[in-house]
Amino acid sequence: xxxxxxxxxxxxxxxxxxxxxxxxxxxxxxxxxxxxxxxxxxxxxxxxxxxxxxxxxxxxxxxxxxxxxxxxxxxxxxxxxxxxxxxxxxxxxxxxxxxxxxxxxxxxxxxxxxxxxxxxxxxxxxxxxxxxxxxxxxxxxxxxxxxxxxxxxxxxxxxxxxxxxxxxxxxxxxxxxxxxxxxxxxxxxxxxxxxxxxxxxxxxxxxxxxxxxxxxxxxxxxxxxxxxxxxxxxxxxxxxxxxxxxxxxxxxxxxxxxxxxxxxxxxxxxxxxxxxxxxxxxxxxxxxxxxxxxxxxxxxxxxxxxxxxxxxxxxxxxxxxxxxxxxxxx
Amino acid sequence: xxxxxxxxxxxxxxxxxxxxxxxxxxxxxxxxxxxxxxxxxxxxxxxxxxxxxxxxxxxxxxxxxxxxxxxxxxxxxxxxxxxxxxxxxxxxxxxxxxxxxxxxxxxxxxxxxxxxxxxxxxxxxxxxxxxxxxxxxxxxxxxxxxxxxxxxxxxxxxxxxxxxxxxxxxxxxxxxxxxxxxxxxxxxxxxxxxxxxxxxxxxxxxxxxxxxxxxxxxxxxxxxxxxxxxxxxxxxxxxxxxxxxxxxxxxxxxxxxxxxxxxxxxxxxxxxxxxxxxxxxxxxxxxxxxxxxxxxxxxxxxxxxxxxxxxxxxxx
Ligand SMILES: Nc1ncnc2c1ncn2[C@@H]1O[C@H](COP(=O)(O)OP(=O)(O)OP(=O)(O)O)[C@@H](O)[C@H]1O
Ligand SMILES: [Mg+2]
Numbered sequence: 001x002x003x004x005x006x007x008x009x010x011x012x013x014x015x016x017x018x019x020x021x022x023x024x025x026x027x028x029x030x031x032x033x034x035x036x037x038x039x040x041x042x043x044x045x046x047x048x049x050x051x052x053x054x055x056x057x058x059x060x061x062x063x064x065x066x067x068x069x070x071x072x073x074x075x076x077x078x079x080x081x082x083x084x085x086x087x088x089x090x091x092x093x094x095x096x097x098x099x100x101x102x103x104x105x106x107x108x109x110x111x112x113x114x115x116x117x118x119x120x121x122x123x124x125x126x127x128x129x130x131x132x133x134x135x136x137x138x139x140x141x142x143x144x145x146x147x148x149x150x151x152x153x154x155x156x157x158x159x160x161x162x163x164x165x166x167x168x169x170x171x172x173x174x175x176x177x178x179x180x181x182x183x184x185x186x187x188x189x190x191x192x193x194x195x196x197x198x199x200x201x202x203x204x205x206x207x208x209x210x211x212x213x214x215x216x217x218x219x220x221x222x223x224x225x226x227x228x229x230x231x232x233x234x235x236x237x238x239x240x241x242x243x244x245x246x247x248x249x250x251x252x253x254x255x256x257x258x259x260x261x262x263x264x265x266x267x268x269x270x271x272x273x274x275x276x277x278x279x280x281x282x283x284x285x286x287x288x289x290x291x292x293x294x295x296x297x298x299x300x301x302x303x304x305x306x307x308x309x310x311x312x313x314x315x316x317x318x319x320x321x322x323x324x325x326x327x328x329x330x
Numbered sequence: 331x332x333x334x335x336x337x338x339x340x341x342x343x344x345x346x347x348x349x350x351x352x353x354x355x356x357x358x359x360x361x362x363x364x365x366x367x368x369x370x371x372x373x374x375x376x377x378x379x380x381x382x383x384x385x386x387x388x389x390x391x392x393x394x395x396x397x398x399x400x401x402x403x404x405x406x407x408x409x410x411x412x413x414x415x416x417x418x419x420x421x422x423x424x425x426x427x428x429x430x431x432x433x434x435x436x437x438x439x440x441x442x443x444x445x446x447x448x449x450x451x452x453x454x455x456x457x458x459x460x461x462x463x464x465x466x467x468x469x470x471x472x473x474x475x476x477x478x479x480x481x482x483x484x485x486x487x488x489x490x491x492x493x494x495x496x497x498x499x500x501x502x503x504x505x506x507x508x509x510x511x512x513x514x515x516x517x518x519x520x521x522x523x524x525x526x527x528x529x530x531x532x533x534x535x536x537x538x539x540x541x542x543x544x545x546x547x548x549x550x551x552x553x554x555x556x557x558x559x560x561x562x563x564x565x566x567x568x569x570x571x572x573x574x575x576x577x578x579x580x581x582x583x584x585x586x587x588x589x590x591x592x593x594x595x596x597x598x599x600x601x602x603x604x605x606x607x608x609x610x611x612x613x614x615x616x617x618x619x620x621x622x623x624x625x626x627x628x629x630x631x632x633x634x635x636x637x638x639x640x641x642x643x644x645x646x
Contacts, residue, residue, distance in 0.1 A: 055549055057545060057548060057549060086551045086552075086553070087551060088551070089548070089549055089550060089551030090549065090550035090551035090552075091551055094549070094550075095546075095549040097542060097545065097546055097549075099542050102541060102542040102543060103542045103543055103545075103546045104543055104546070105543040105546075105547065105561055105565070106543075106565070106639070106640070106641060107564045107565055107568075107638060107639055107640060108560070108561070108564075109640070113547075116550065116552065116556070117550040117551060117552070120551070120552065120553070120556075121551060152640040152641070154640070154641045165546075168546075168550070
């Protein structure tokens, strides 16, 4: 597999009235062609910001990318000018957002919103774009697409709107789709349908997929590789099997114990992680998870741990991996 | 839609009736009466009773009301009881086109300034251009329109002799004579309104630009112009149209002060004159017309909504 997207040491901060918010603090991960990669973490851990940085969608000011490279097929997207990054958006990298209810423009028809990128980037005529729009709507499982094309967002349910968003993302046959919590706002049954649909389309069309989520329990079935984020840093990365079967970072362990899972017997107790995520406006010098961590030592409070490679592609940033492993074995 | 229109029209007529009735009785309850106003001119107290009888003002109020109402139903607004007793219908037929002309042109001026100014201010937020627009908006808001009117007359009429200073020429006497007389007053009235509308467009645009769907549209790689004009602007217009509708209705009831500065004898001036003279039929007639303009502008605004916002449909 060749790497399609490589994020290297990306850091993003926001200058706010209350001070500098270090939203993303030097993260690196990569996505291969056609691969499904998950980025998991609690609210505020910097998942959306890192995704938005990829397409140059961070409002500047207040935002600022302070370091890093985002290589897409070798080309650093952060160095592109406005016009060049605009050509990447929608055409080569598409995005799906969290809120289907507010992500569609209420005054424009579904057809207009679905076809405008194709007309712009691919130069299709209106008739061609409409025909393809109808095709896309049926591809994402919207019945009666001819009629639906001329309707407006308020005539669609949340699940249907998210299907439209997926169709929109697929419109120009991008190489990568970044889905930022695509199912968080939906009912549980619909969530599964949408994830299934995305995974299926990704495999069928060979599109790589970044799924951003705070739900480590659900992404299990859909991702090849998983990156766990905490307070602007990646704390553990690895193949899905390794992350679920053999977690090494106390935060990952905590996350797995706090969500219902398919590989554990029904009714096993859920244990939420005690405490709250740190305020990104004033981060302590050491490991950001230390204040909530059962294994934390003096060293954890003072130094930020580096990644420790555990197996092929599996690594965790923690000083106490031994202790975590020992407890898990018991 | 037709059923909805019918319902709305009936509603409008009821509102007009209520306003007219209210004004009818209020005029007769507030102190001061037309006879006193007239006698000031005539100077003969003995004539008072005679005039009162002639005008029917000696009858009980409900009788006066019934008489007036029956005439209105036949489209007759009565005669002015002051001076030459001219028909109110004729007075209105003369004044209304003036006000309509001034209001329409002022509205066009206001829109032509406000939309670009508001859009520029919103899309270049905190730039010098934005600060410039904001400065002129506050200037426009705080500067009384009659003062701008006088300035315009001094510069463009008195000094440069480019445009006539005062008066009104009907459109039937040619486009340019009509238009040239209205340019300065329209600018005077329109500028003040444009300031309010530009500020509204700016804040509505800034609000819309923050919405999720704008982020989505941007992520599709659309051009900046498409984002602003196709995706953001129609959404920003929804709240603005309400204010523009009210503004138009207010303009139609006459920009009295500016009408006076330019000696345009429009509806506003007619109404003020009528009130000062306690000229009941004139006041009642003008108010009836103005309230009609208000309710129908409202109706028009609601129709415009359906054009902008697909969520609004009146056929249910
Ligand atoms: N425009 C902004 N101005 C200031 N701070 C911001 C801005 N956008 C994001 N942040 C901050 O950056 C941090 C990371 O935000 P981000 O949206 O990436 O979190 P997230 O992991 O996506 O969380 P969620 O699960 O809630 O979506 C947060 O602390 C947030 O307050
Ligand atoms: Mg987010």
